[in-house]
Amino acid sequence: MRKLSYTLLLALAFTACKKEVENKDLGEVEVIEKAPPVLEEYGFVLNDFEVIRDTIRSGDIFGKILDTQGISPGKVYEITEKVRETLDPTRLIVGKPYTVLRSRDSARTAQFFIYENDRIEYTVVSIGDNIAAYKGSKPISIKKKMISGVIVSNLSEAMQNQGLSVLLSHELSSIYQWSIDFWKLQKGDQFKMVYNEKYINDTIYAGIENIEGAVFVHQNRPYYAFSYMVDTESGKSDYYDEEARPLQSFFLKAPLNFSRISSRYSGNRFHPVQKRWKAHRGTDYAAPHGTPIWSTANGTVIASGYTGGNGNYVKVKHNDTYTTQYLHMSKRNVRAGQRVKQGDIIGFVGSTGLATGPHVCYRFWVRGKQVDPFRQNLPAAEPIAEKLKNDYFVAIEPVRTALDEIQFKEI
Incomplete structure (x- = not known):
């Protein structure tokens, strides 16, 4: 009995000591409030x-x-x-x-x-x-990417199969638009490229910065393309092949991304609004209302106005030989006297003037005479200046080495 009481006293003493320690420990705890993160x-x-x-x-x-x-x-x-x-x-x-x-x-x-x-x-x-x-x-970071692909049916599908942006497909086709007919790609055609992506705050994808270099194998022939800054003051870059020849033509094939050609240049066409047969001195590109229209070559805007037939229109003189005109715009984006570069947005697709639906009528002059641009042997873009060629070959060497190290994908 005495032993049991002693044991009980020890237990009570231990419990009391434990509570005292716990209380003492609690008294020494310093509560620190975390400051909210700085946003x-x-x-x-x-x-x-x-x-x-x-x-x-x-x-x-x-x-x-x-x-x-x-x-x-x-x-x-x-x-x-x-x-x-x-x-x-x-x-x-x-x-x-x-x-x-x-x-x-x-x-x-x-x-x-x-x-x-x-x-x-x-x-x-x-x-x-x-x-x-x-x-x-917003703060932007650039990340370099290297990929390759193979054509099964078309370029967009080849990109999508690798989870790549459709913008990359557009960029690549724009580079090669004068070298490769992308409507006639063949199964087994291959491509690989070195390009840069933009990220906001290093995490949020924000699009394509540029393609540094690419090679597209079409009909068993490799087509190289390398980006090179030809004007350090303006930051202007163009694409050239492995021999420093320009890939870009003096004129773009079309003044916009179009849905279809709704009417071609013709000496005798039934006008859908005037309901009579007359010459149609332009090429009509159908596209959704508001689609950007761009200048097909460098030049100076010599007219930007409105008439009952043309609607909102812009006319660009490229040199003493070539002039282009763009009709039926919903809105003009340039003024007379303004210098424009190839690809600059000069207006937006509409149906102003004598038009039945949204499109741009693209007109083309050679030495003052209206002609069909599809029947012209148009000049190539300006080549790299001779004094820059050595620098060009040095600049593209690491990109070409990186391209050659990428393995082609096979079907």
């Missing part, structure tokens, strides 16, 4: 603001958005007038994201309006006491 975007520390994110919806206007943030009509007018050259408030596009940063004090005053022009570029409008606007871009 940075658009050049701001977002933790310093109340952040409101939304998307431009149908019917949204700049003034209406600012009104919901407590900005008075008079202040909205002042902001609009001061920032119009940087951000045109009348051209906010449905579907584009925007962010409003408000102060964290009790007033919760709107300080900044940020509009995302695209996935990378954005415009910041300071709507506080100091009204101003400026453009910015």
Whole structure:
């Protein structure tokens, strides 16, 4: 009995000591609150603001958005007038994201309006006491990729089979559009390339930066293409083959990505609007309304206007020999006297003037006479200057070595 009591006393003492230690330990525990992570975007520390994110919806206007943030009509007018050259408030596009940063004090005053022009570029409008606007871009990293593929039916499918972007297919076909007819690819044709992808904040895919080099084997013949900067001041690059010959022609084959050719150049065609037979001195490319139209070669815009027959049109003089014209645009994107480069967007597909549906009528002059561009023996692009050729061969050597080390895929 005495032994049992002693044991019980020991147990009680141990328990008491244990509780005392536990209480003592609890008293010595230092509670540390973790600070929230610092969030940075658009050049701001977002933790310093109340952040409101939304998307431009149908019917949204700049003034209406600012009104919901407590900005008075008079202040909205002042902001609009001061920032119009940087951000045109009348051209906010449905579907584009925007962010409003408000102060964290009790007033919760709107300080900044940020509009995302695209996935990378954005415009910041300071709507506080100091009204101003400026453009910015998200941090971009470039990652080099090397791939190869083989044609089973077409190029797009070959890209998709490897989980690659359709944009890469477009880029590759654009490079070789004067060397290879992509409607006549053969099963077993092969390609490989070295290219660069863009990533936002090192993680979010943002498209193709450029293709450094490629080789396309078509009908058992290899076609090499290497990107080379021919003008360091403007940053202009073109593609050349392994012998430094240009891959690009002086003229693009078409002024847009078109659905179909709806009407060709003809000396006698029944006009769908005027309901009579007459010459058709152009090539009609059908495409969805708003499709970008680009200049088929470098030149100067000599006319940008509107007539009842042509609708919105642009005319470009390329040199003393060649002139092109683009009709029925929904909207013109250049003015008379402006210099344009091959591929620059000069307008958008529409159906203005005498047109029954959205298309562009592409007209072509040689020494002042309208002709069918498909029947012309058009000149090639300018070759690399002789003084740059040695530098070209040195510059492409590592890219060619990388290409040669990539194994071709087989069917």
